[in-house]
Amino acid sequence: MNIGNLIKIAISSLFRNKMRTALTMLGIVIGIASVIAMVSIGQASTQSVKSELSTMGSNMIMIMPARQHRGGVDMGMSSSKSLDDKDLLSIQKNTRYVAAVSPMVSSAKQLIYGNNNHSCSVNGVSDAYLEIRKYELADGVMFTEEDVKRYNKVCVIGQTVVKELFTNGENPIGKSIRFGSIPMTVIGVLDSKGQNGMGEDQDDIVLAPYTTIQKRFLGINYFNMLFASATSEDESELAATEITYILRSNHGIKSGATDDFDIRTQEELVSTISSVTSLMTTLLAAIASISLVVGGIGIMNIMYVTVTERTKEIGLRMAIGAHNRDIMLQFLCESVILSLIGGIIGIIFGLIIAYVASKLMHMPYVVSEMAILGSFLVCAITGIFFGWYPAKKAANMDPISALRYE
């Protein structure tokens, strides 16, 4: 029999039992839809994390004191006072691949302006910080080296802080905000950066000269962290090596001893996070494919029942001239059509789910051609694989006993 007739026969058989066909398809629809949706959501989150990270500056390097352990107790990294002015200076002077470096000291403070107040962490940094973190000024100026030298009470604030404190729409530049009891003058406003990959508001930020925070707020002379930027993304590993060398010699660490600081390049962070998210994607897809297998077994089950139920039909078809192969192909064709149509519907549903999810979670909408192609292939294979046994059973029937079957 030619393939056209075969498909016609298979389709009209499926149409004859619309309800059963629909229910059989449901398993495949759910399986494929979940695979497509999961892969798409997984890839979208990977992409959004990556793109958020790159807005943080792709050649950024973070230097933190190492976590301290005493008697097995994790003391946290703030307990370490290993980073100080000497480190900052030698990194500024003695490196080739470090373009800029800024210290960071943080102090959580209640900000007050008029009747408004807002809690936020105030970051003491140097003027290089904007360049390193890719912040832009929307208005006003950044504080200068001069401000740092003189512990000047000036600050630059982010859009969220502006919104919280300057509720009447006044221009914040030149206004004085109280940080607890200490008044500071706003000299600049940052451009909005939105949320980062971890969902943190990057506009809820106050920058002040680090010396001001160290001397006037905290009374300390070490840094919580150092931020640096490499001369280029490719050179961030070299820069990290230079910094490691300098810090080890500054801190008098003998060779073989472990560092008392941690260096993270942005590159590392991106690859770590994306490997985590792609693992997540794989995991989600694997879980989803279980439902696909269940759907396939559903097809086999129904096809198997169908063969028994349609024994008389098989006998008749043989009596009027169907070859065993025709019967086999008909049943195989039915299961492949079932799973392919189920697959197409599943793909459509999966894409819709992924689209809705991307809107709800503020992520890009990623259509994975690979997942679609893969699902399609899996559908065809599912149809053949799970249709094979029932089809074989049908084809091996003896026409006379099949016709007599009650």
Next chain:
Amino acid sequence: MEKDILKVENLERVFRVGSEDVHALRGVSFSIKEGEFVSIMGTSGSGKSTLLNILGCLDTPSAGDYIIDGVSIRNLSKNELSTLRNRKIGFVFQNYNLLARTTALENVELPLFYNNTVPAKERRERAEAALKLVGLEKRMEHKPNQLSGGQQQRVAIARALVNDPVILLADEATGNLDTRTSYEIMSLFQDLHEQGKTIAFVTHEPDIATFTTRKIKLRDGQIIEDAPINTQSAAEALAAINLQKED
């Protein structure tokens, strides 16, 4: 009217049931010529269906020869037998064996689906013609559950005719029908016979056999009688019943 449509010689069919052999046919020989309307009679279990299945190439004999339309089936493969059934044989069953939820037209088209030489358009035309021949031109789009038993059997007859077979084989084709409808179906068979069809008709009802032209009677797998019949007209028998009803 001289050509042999089929010829069997010393046909035997042995079924093995457990450790016992059941001899369903023990040396059956006869031939059917073109244009004959043969009834195959006998009590239940006498081997009628076994014989008809072999004539229809659904089954092969344990011994003996069978030649249909000049072809010996002795060395044919399963697939070749299927093709032979598709091109040369028309089956009519006691229980119609129509595909459920499928229109009369599609049911009749079915055998031609398994014949690559018939294109879709011709398939439809031939199915329509066959349905017209059995008087169902107004029921082509009806499904089996929308048709009476007699009408369903007519659809089955149209399906048997659609491939223009060399012989129509019917196994108790009136077995599920009341007398009146049986006579209507026999009248249709007589019309087909008139138009030159060769028919072998298995039945155990003597009155049905009187509408054929020749009777072969089986007992225990052997022919005990093979003789021409004084053929009655089914149309007249039908008219007689109708008269009785009116009284």
